[in-house]
Amino acid sequence: MNLIPREVSSLARWSLDAPVGTLLVLGTNGGMGVAPNTSFRLVFGRCEPDVHVCVGTTDQHVSRQQGYIVRDQSRWVLNNIGKRSIRLPGSQRLLIGGDKAELPGGYTQLFVVSPREEHPLEVLVVDRPLGKISAFDPRLATQPGETWPLDELEKLVIVCLAQRYLCGDARPQPLTWNQVAAELSELRPTERWTSSRAAHIVAKVRERLSLTVDGLMETDIPPPAGHMINHNLIIELLVTTTLVRSDLSVLDG
Known part of the structure; x- marks a missing residue:
C-alpha cells in the first residue's frame, strides 16, 4: 500500500510505474494505491479517521463510510455501503446502498451523489505495463x-x-x-x-x-x-x- 499525496490533481494525468492490476484511488485529500495481490479493503467516505480515502468531507449527506473497493479473484469490485448513491461515468446508472459493480481496467471517475452536488472519486486500475511513459506522451x-x-x-x-x-x-x-x-x-x-x-x-x-x-x-x-x-x-x-x-x-x- 502507498499513499498518493494531495498535490496530485488527477489520476488521469499522473505518470506512474506500477504492476498490472494495481488499484489507485484519489479523493479530496489525496489517495492510496493497493497492490493487486492483496485482500486489503480500501474504504472511502466522508469521515477521515474512519476511511483510507476521503470524499465529500464537508457534506453531511455523504456517509462517514460510503463504500469500499476490494479484490475479488482477478478483479476489483466497488461496494456501496452508504446512504448516498454512486454514479458510474458516462451513464445515469446508479449504485444504491448494498449494490456492487466490477471496476473496469483503466481510469474511471465515480461520483457520490448528494442532494446539492456530486462528489468525484477517481479510480485507476492499471491494465497494462506503463513503464516510464508519461500520460502526456503524444x-x-x-x-x-x-x-x-x-x-x-x-x-x-x-x-x-x-x-x-x-x-x-x-x-x-x-x-x-x-x-x-x-x-x-x-x-x-x-x-x-x-x-x-x-x-x-x-x-x-x-x-x-x-x-x-x-x-x-x-x-x-x-x-x-x-x-x-x-x-x-x-x-x-x-x-x-x-x-x-x-x-x-x-x-x-
Whole structure:
C-alpha cells in the first residue's frame, strides 16, 4: 500500500510505474494505491479517521463510510455501503446502498451523489505495463479510447462550455453559446468573442470526433437535438479523460 499525496490533481494525468492490476484511488485529500495481490479493503467516505480515502468531507449527506473497493479473484469490485448513491461515468446508472459493480481496467471517475452536488472519486486500475511513459506522451493522445487531441483554443472553449460537468453539478447541462461568449469576453477582453465563434470552434471538434464517435452531429440525433450533441461531446471527453476537473484552471484568468 502507498499513499498518493494531495498535490496530485488527477489520476488521469499522473505518470506512474506500477504492476498490472494495481488499484489507485484519489479523493479530496489525496489517495492510496493497493497492490493487486492483496485482500486489503480500501474504504472511502466522508469521515477521515474512519476511511483510507476521503470524499465529500464537508457534506453531511455523504456517509462517514460510503463504500469500499476490494479484490475479488482477478478483479476489483466497488461496494456501496452508504446512504448516498454512486454514479458510474458516462451513464445515469446508479449504485444504491448494498449494490456492487466490477471496476473496469483503466481510469474511471465515480461520483457520490448528494442532494446539492456530486462528489468525484477517481479510480485507476492499471491494465497494462506503463513503464516510464508519461500520460502526456503524444503517442497516447491519438489512440482510440485515449485522450482526444485539443489545441489550446479548443480546450478553453470546451472547458467553458462544460464547466458545470467539471464542477460536479448534480444535473449538469452545457452552457448556452451566449453564456460561453460572455464568460470568454470577460476572461479575454482584448479578443472578440461571439456565440457564433464559440459554436464554430466546438462544431469543428464534434465534426472531427464524429468519424469515430456517434451522437455528435445533428444528423445522429432525432430532432430537436437541443443541447444533446454538446452533452454527448462533453461525456465523451470526460470518459476518455480528455477533460478533467483540474482543467477548470484555464478559466481562472
